[in-house]
Amino acid sequence: MAEITPHTRLRPSPYYEATLAEGVTAFTPYNQMLIPMGYGDPEAEYRRLTEGVSMWDVGGERQIQLHGPDAAELAQILCPRDLSTAKQGQGKYVALCDHRGTIINDPIILKLDDDRFWLSIADSDVGMWARCVAAERGLKVEVTEPDVSPLAVQGPSAEDVVAKIFGDDIRDLRFFWFRDAEVDGIPLKVARSGWSKQGGFELYLMDGARGVDLWNIVKEAGQPWGIGPGYPTPSERIENGLLSWGGDTDQNTNPFEVRLGRFVDLNVPDDVIGIEALRQVAAQGPTRHQLGVVLDGDHPQPGHDRWHDITADGVSVGSMTNGTWSYKLERNIGFGLISAWCQVGDRVEVHKGDQVVGARLTDIPFQREDG
């Protein structure tokens, strides 16, 4: 296996030294940063997330700040979702699209104030995109990447850990809402969010020099609940139907193909990027959709390093975009991005290099009885 380390094109996260001390064994690049992807015992790390509490360095989830008199206008132009009712302190999940209606990121947009928004982004250069749109349309808004690096606390016991640090009031925070907080002089925002379905919070560290301090505070507070290091966990997120933008999408994927149609508001103003194309897709119906794939066999299969072709009765119908061993189903599962005429229950074949594996299509999220 080949190595990777930070260098000057690839920034260390503020939590980097802490994750080294915890024994990180794998990284993935994310927005020119490294996100830990393993600490040596995948099953224990899955159990910790789904049965206890796990802490993740997701500093690579960068914030793109829109600030200025036209910030709200730019936010709406970028997002094919109605932001007019968004309240200060509220976040909303958005399928950010280009002019063709193709998803180019799926951020949470956080409304900090009437003239200040953060796009908490997946792995593509939304800052570059937003600056281009702002300049081309002559908007008065500054687009920057402030010093903000999330630390996720995820799992059934996450609320107890976060309440121990910040007080029981934090239990009232609603999903995707956030508030200002401070601990040991470290400025933060605390949001109820995170890329798992186990419940939890993201601590938006606002001083990169204090990353290791924050890590150690959370680690100490979580001891009674057996907290330990973790990361966005393929098994858990695929079992529960969370999308990986760039992993489950290609250069032509629109929101309706990947179960994000409910986040698109077709009645936003006409100057919203991509809305015209999205209205067309909505009217005609998408030609592909995303279904679950449960592969035959009940032992973990080798790694899944690229998209695999799917055929039905030998006819190409699409691809398995991600695959993983599911600890819950005890099956190899994945997402299929496939022709709209394929249905739940259909038998298909997954082509992994020279190997062909039988599979059946299911709904997403997966149910235990799919196993």
Added chain:
Amino acid sequence: MAEITPHTRLRPSPYYEATLAEGVTAFTPYNQMLIPMGYGDPEAEYRRLTEGVSMWDVGGERQIQLHGPDAAELAQILCPRDLSTAKQGQGKYVALCDHRGTIINDPIILKLDDDRFWLSIADSDVGMWARCVAAERGLKVEVTEPDVSPLAVQGPSAEDVVAKIFGDDIRDLRFFWFRDAEVDGIPLKVARSGWSKQGGFELYLMDGARGVDLWNIVKEAGQPWGIGPGYPTPSERIENGLLSWGGDTDQNTNPFEVRLGRFVDLNVPDDVIGIEALRQVAAQGPTRHQLGVVLDGDHPQPGHDRWHDITADGVSVGSMTNGTWSYKLERNIGFGLISAWCQVGDRVEVHKGDQVVGARLTDIPFQREDG
């Protein structure tokens, strides 16, 4: 050290299996792909590049194709360099800028035809950028990423190897020019280019399924000259003054700060992105410039994983953006991005964590007598 492997957000290069077979030991991510950065013996790999011939998987240097009736117009809008005299078959190095005159990539633009250009890019999403500009300005041009993955052949013997494969005519190819070619049914373009100063070629593979075949053809042809695997080599490129966009630049770097002013034509049309800002910088002079840094001490110093502050007599003057052990100078050297009033010959201090190392400023490229 932590591991990295391809996955569905991080595509394997067409040469990936070949590099595994060669024993690759380290990767760096580049445009959602992995570029090899080591095969276990850095000094041998440096010597091979500077004294013989080296072959590099640089499939991560993606091509962004502009195609259509307005392709030439879009190319010029994106590039603050006069493209009106560019000939079919010619490439030109460009400091691609945003509206603020900040460098957002430094591609080679290849003119394939009057209505077709490739931007052979560094590590940022120029495709997204170009699509945004094209759509916002209503241009008739399609922006795509075709199946093209360069394999670099670099070093004093590179021309002999490439001539052995494609014939002696290829020796006439001028710097940054390219031509169509084919070997064993593999479609290619051959360009005289590459991210070293040792001379060489880049083979633009146009069929991703044939990567390993092409690798093996080059490897076989290069045997008489002792060819072996390599990669963009920090020692060689820093000694010779090649810029790493994103490594030696920050979110506010303009071309005049990093020795790229000669690639900016101030008289391009006013609708060229960033030209207004660049004219201002040119008129006022940049506030920072890039100089060489030669650190005290004649033994290799530990890795350089982030920018290091530089002070002069205790006053902050900028940063060392990249550093490396130079086999030629037998010194630790790097690039400084520092206040314009700092001069060649000045003594400065480089702050590497808790350690302070004395250094002196030099011209770039470095000369052996700087050691």
